[in-house]
Amino acid sequence: MWQGKVRILSNEEVAPDCFRMRLEAPEIAGEARAGQFLHVRVVVGYSPLLRRPFSVHRISEKFKVKDSRLQNVEILYEVAGKGTMILSGRQVGEELDILGPLGNGFDLPGDMETAILIAGGIGVAPLLALAQEIVQSSKLKVQSKKVHVIIGAKMKKLVLCEEEFKELGCQVRVASEDGSLGYSGTAVGLFKELLSTLNFELLTVYACGPEVMLKKIAEITSEKKIPAQLSLEGRMGCGVGACLGCAIKVKNSKGKGKDSPADGGQMEEADFSYKRICKDGPVFGADEVVWNRR
Amino acid sequence: MWQGKVRILSNEEVAPDCFRMRLEAPEIAGEARAGQFLHVRVVVGYSPLLRRPFSVHRISEKFKVKDSRLQNVEILYEVAGKGTMILSGRQVGEELDILGPLGNGFDLPGDMETAILIAGGIGVAPLLALAQEIVQSSKLKVQSKKVHVIIGAKMKKLVLCEEEFKELGCQVRVASEDGSLGYSGTAVGLFKELLSTLNFELLTVYACGPEVMLKKIAEITSEKKIPAQLSLEGRMGCGVGACLGCAIKVKNSKGKGKDSPADGGQMEEADFSYKRICKDGPVFGADEVVWNRR
Amino acid sequence: MEPKVNLSVKVAGIKMRSPVMVASGTFGYGEEYEPLVNLNQLGAIVTKGITVQPRKGNPPPRIVETSSGLLNSIGLENVGLEIFIKEKLPFLQRFNTPIIVNICGEKEEEYVHISERLDKVEAVSGLEVNVSCPNVEKGGMEFGRETGTVRRLVSKVRKVTKLPLIIKLTPNVTDITAIAQAAEDGGGDAVSLINTPLGMAVDIERRKPSLANVTGGLSGPAIKPVALRMVWEVANMVKLPIIGMGGIMTAEDAIEFLLAGATAVAVGTVNFVNPSAALEISRGIEEYLVKNKIRDVNKLRDYGARWKK
Amino acid sequence: MEPKVNLSVKVAGIKMRSPVMVASGTFGYGEEYEPLVNLNQLGAIVTKGITVQPRKGNPPPRIVETSSGLLNSIGLENVGLEIFIKEKLPFLQRFNTPIIVNICGEKEEEYVHISERLDKVEAVSGLEVNVSCPNVEKGGMEFGRETGTVRRLVSKVRKVTKLPLIIKLTPNVTDITAIAQAAEDGGGDAVSLINTPLGMAVDIERRKPSLANVTGGLSGPAIKPVALRMVWEVANMVKLPIIGMGGIMTAEDAIEFLLAGATAVAVGTVNFVNPSAALEISRGIEEYLVKNKIRDVNKLRDYGARWKK
Numbered sequence A, B: 001m002w003q004g005k006v007r008i009l010s011n012e013e014v015a016p017d018c019f020r021m022r023l024e025a026p027e028i029a030g031e032a033r034a035g036q037f038l039h040v041r042v043v044v045g046y047s048p049l050l051r052r053p054f055s056v057h058r059i060s061e062k063f064k065v066k067d068s069r070l071q072n073v074e075i076l077y078e079v080a081g082k083g084t085m086i087l088s089g090r091q092v093g094e095e096l097d098i099l100g101p102l103g104n105g106f107d108l109p110g111d112m113e114t115a116i117l118i119a120g121g122i123g124v125a126p127l128l129a130l131a132q133e134i135v136q137s138s139k140l141k142v143q144s145k146k147v148h149v150i151i152g153a154k155m156k157k158l159v160l161c162e163e164e165f166k167e168l169g170c171q172v173r174v175a176s177e178d179g180s181l182g183y184s185g186t187a188v189g190l191f192k193e194l195l196s197t198l199n200f201e202l203l204t205v206y207a208c209g210p211e212v213m214l215k216k217i218a219e220i221t222s223e224k225k226i227p228a229q230l231s232l233e234g235r236m237g238c239g240v241g242a243c244l245g246c247a248i249k250v251k252n253s254k255g256k257g258k259d260s261p262a263d264g265g266q267m268e269e270a271d272f273s274y275k276r277i278c279k280d281g282p283v284f285g286a287d288e289v290v291w292n293r294r
Numbered sequence C, D: 001m002e003p004k005v006n007l008s009v010k011v012a013g014i015k016m017r018s019p020v021m022v023a024s025g026t027f028g029y030g031e032e033y034e035p036l037v038n039l040n041q042l043g044a045i046v047t048k049g050i051t052v053q054p055r056k057g058n059p060p061p062r063i064v065e066t067s068s069g070l071l072n073s074i075g076l077e078n079v080g081l082e083i084f085i086k087e088k089l090p091f092l093q094r095f096n097t098p099i100i101v102n103i104c105g106e107k108e109e110e111y112v113h114i115s116e117r118l119d120k121v122e123a124v125s126g127l128e129v130n131v132s133c134p135n136v137e138k139g140g141m142e143f144g145r146e147t148g149t150v151r152r153l154v155s156k157v158r159k160v161t162k163l164p165l166i167i168k169l170t171p172n173v174t175d176i177t178a179i180a181q182a183a184e185d186g187g188g189d190a191v192s193l194i195n196t197p198l199g200m201a202v203d204i205e206r207r208k209p210s211l212a213n214v215t216g217g218l219s220g221p222a223i224k225p226v227a228l229r230m231v232w233e234v235a236n237m238v239k240l241p242i243i244g245m246g247g248i249m250t251a252e253d254a255i256e257f258l259l260a261g262a263t264a265v266a267v268g269t270v271n272f273v274n275p276s277a278a279l280e281i282s283r284g285i286e287e288y289l290v291k292n293k294i295r296d297v298n299k300l301r302d303y304g305a306r307w308k309k
Ligand SMILES: Cc1cc2nc3c(=O)[nH]c(=O)nc-3n(C[C@H](O)[C@H](O)[C@H](O)COP(=O)(O)OP(=O)(O)OC[C@H]3O[C@@H](n4cnc5c(N)ncnc54)[C@H](O)[C@@H]3O)c2cc1C
Pocket: A037, A048, A052, A053, A054, A055, A056, A075, A076, A077, A078, A079, A080, A081, A082, A083, A084, A085, A122, A125, A126, A232, A233, A234, A235, A236, A277, A282, D064, D065, D201, D202, D203, D210
């Protein structure tokens, strides 16, 4: 974990309102794992007051170069409000105060033979780093052509990183809600289609995207008993586990482990507890998560 | 009085930490008088929350052109804190929210034959507009060579507007505290020297600068019974006379009119009242002002 | 084109074309902003606090900025009751907008005197009884921090006037709902929430307080969360209609107050930053209603009534 | 090089090498920030509020940003007294920095139980008695809003422990000096000022409160003026030493508190923004003292004592 100022090497709009920013950050690049995030202070002043979390999107050259100046980290972000708006205006050459890498990262079972990575919208951000890690790791069995990537987006021009995944040798499928590219429908629809063609043995599903998408994927994988890891979001304070502001409800292993009533009623006290998205996550097992959050 | 967004035409550092900004503002240029000020919102957000006041420094082309796009207004400002720092970073072509012209402006007696304008540091800002107004007015008797300008500054490189005053035909004298240009000493010293060479009949003194300077000038002019007008500063809220935040203590005409004790004790209630710098000023008669403000 | 939604509200019997008023002490006597703002489009104009005698106010510096806030210690500088009636009211009267006079005093008798006097002045639509000014040595906020003093003062004023009485409360109390209840018990028709929390800033170079009067009232966006909370608490405990204020800068801010339970809102500090704020906020509320298919601004406060802790 | 000025202070008998502490609830149990901050350089570490039983805390969302502020409604999530002693204290103990345990309860007996238990735990340098948590249904702030409840609670705790007792007060009261006096009367050794003012934010798109628990405590620069005012008021009325906090982001902010009368300061929300803030602020105070030729940080509070309204 490291905090300090790093130089902005690039900050480009790669799709409408989506930017990719590259940072000169050897301290992070050497340490960061897919699924972890950076906590970024977008301004020096107090507006906004808090840092903003962004997933590690790509760790450049990590495995290729020794020169620390080339050990860069990228984030991919969407303009969602004030903070990301300010970030999108930051200039190349300026310094950015970052804290990271934070969080737990994705878990990569050594015996995994097939991986499905499902991205909804900007949720693609951590999955590219994940594909990178899977493909470049020597410890894993899984081969790049057994890494299936589903990229879901509203429309063609919002489909992100298709080329990048292909370069890594992944099997890439695209879903667009308006049918303007690839499968016409959501990433979940395409996922179901893909599942019907695959062997479930030694398969792991990884997903990041809007909560409704993650919830559906959790239902599917739970039914089919496929292990699934989801990267979640939530309002973040400290990012390091100290403020307890980023709570997410999870089923207690001791408890009966069932979801709370659909009417939004309370679960039994003994059946759930809160975890910290920043420290215990942001990657959670699909089975843990209690979905009827407000 | 007008409020709205105007375009920044230029924003240049004319001396260390001193900037001149030109604004395309026909609504202001047509109306503004020397001694009035603009209330400027330096950012869109709330940091800083309030507007910042700056004197009308030069009204470009006012008397020369009909084309409203050429009717520009300039301010001259020093980086004194957060707001002026932000202002100095604003770019040509951007819009700036301004409110003005505000305040009362300098009074120009029709029978004035000689004028002395004394500027301390950034206090030169309103005095250039004043020289412009005096020289370009057809109603006044005073001739440009009877407009004496004293520019005081800490050192040579902080002497502002010498050329501009000369172009208007004024008699310009410079004082630098370190002796690096012109008279070695303060503007007040040079003023005393100048006074000893002039006829006091139909003379008016105008001054803007640090409070210690204005106080000394008030003492000199009061002793010699020379009318003097001072442009004052103070923390400003609304700028239009509504909030009563910019109070300054003045002698009551009814009261005995004497200054409060030098030990900073209170004046008699009946002897003073508060005026609003923004609306009743920022130009005050030197005789009115009660100087022992904190 | 007719507006598609209703923006008009009624507070303490005063009908307003818009729920957006301008707050006391931030809009002078109206005339200062007239060159910039169409006064006919405001919900109501609340004047600077008026006392029986003219007041000079506190020594400068009287204001200082803080993070997202403004501290002021004006000290109730005002022209006094009679000059107000003779010289300030006639100007305001020319507009088709309710005039609410903010009144203050060092003793109960002064509130009573002013109310009695203004009761006979036709131009006045209502009184905002200021038991919350933090910047005077005597009176003001001192009346507003205990239920007993509030109830007694309001009932005394109630006896001498039929004018709508809006009681303006201070947030510097342990339980705002008890104070609001006291205002109702005393015979008040509405409450204004909130006046400024007492604050302070220090000049570390001079090692002195930034304000000559040491402490001042804090206004602006910094106080909005506290103001909203108090509005919601009072809306859920007391029957009186509420004029919400404290840090409103945008239509979104105003809507937060209306949802939390305010019938109308007042904008203060924002006038200094953007004189047309009240009108822009009014338009912004209208757009919100249209966009969300809510026909009447008065429906907004139903939401807050449903929120439960 | 020897430091040219004295930065060490003593609060309630606890000696600290720097007047800059980290505030309860914003620094976890220390271990979270240890990778980033040299814990040996802090004035003191105040832990997250501890209750007898573990607490889950409130449902999310628990935090939301406001202008220059942060609203939180954590709801005192903590591991509970015994796990704290067994699993969290041993880590903290490794550092050469006073550990102050923030304690809270729903009933007086719980405060008493925790104090009695911690009295015997050597690693603990002092207790911060939290009578000001605004985010729990029972207890917390309810003990801190009346002089009677404060005095009684403090004196009960006083009886069972010799540990220094720092009473952490809520700003949500009419008269903070009366509460601080009650803390002294009950036998407290110092007061912490301030915990968070109660606030609220509304999500106008969903037309619901932004926090699941509706209201929350406001922290950050927005509250600094109110905190400073309370510190100055208490410093001038009550003998107890004060730990000042509320919106401190920079050394300048901290110096304002020290001038106003605080013996030490605590930094909270800024830790989230800049984990090294406490250490940077400590260095900034040192530079200020050197620049202004003030030999001892303890001289700063003499200034506030001279300011008069
Ligand atoms: C672990 C983690 C990793 C993330 N990784 C990425 C990533 O790689 N790329 C990416 O683009 N994003 C990522 N995000 C999300 C990203 O952090 C947010 O989009 C960003 O913080 C938004 O900041 P903002 O200031 O632009 O928006 P804000 O102004 O904070 O608002 C963003 C949205 O949140 C809602 N919101 C904000 N405040 C409130 C409130 N008070 N009440 C109700 N709703 C509110 C608003 O509706 C708004 O649309 C990640 C989040 C987490 C937790």
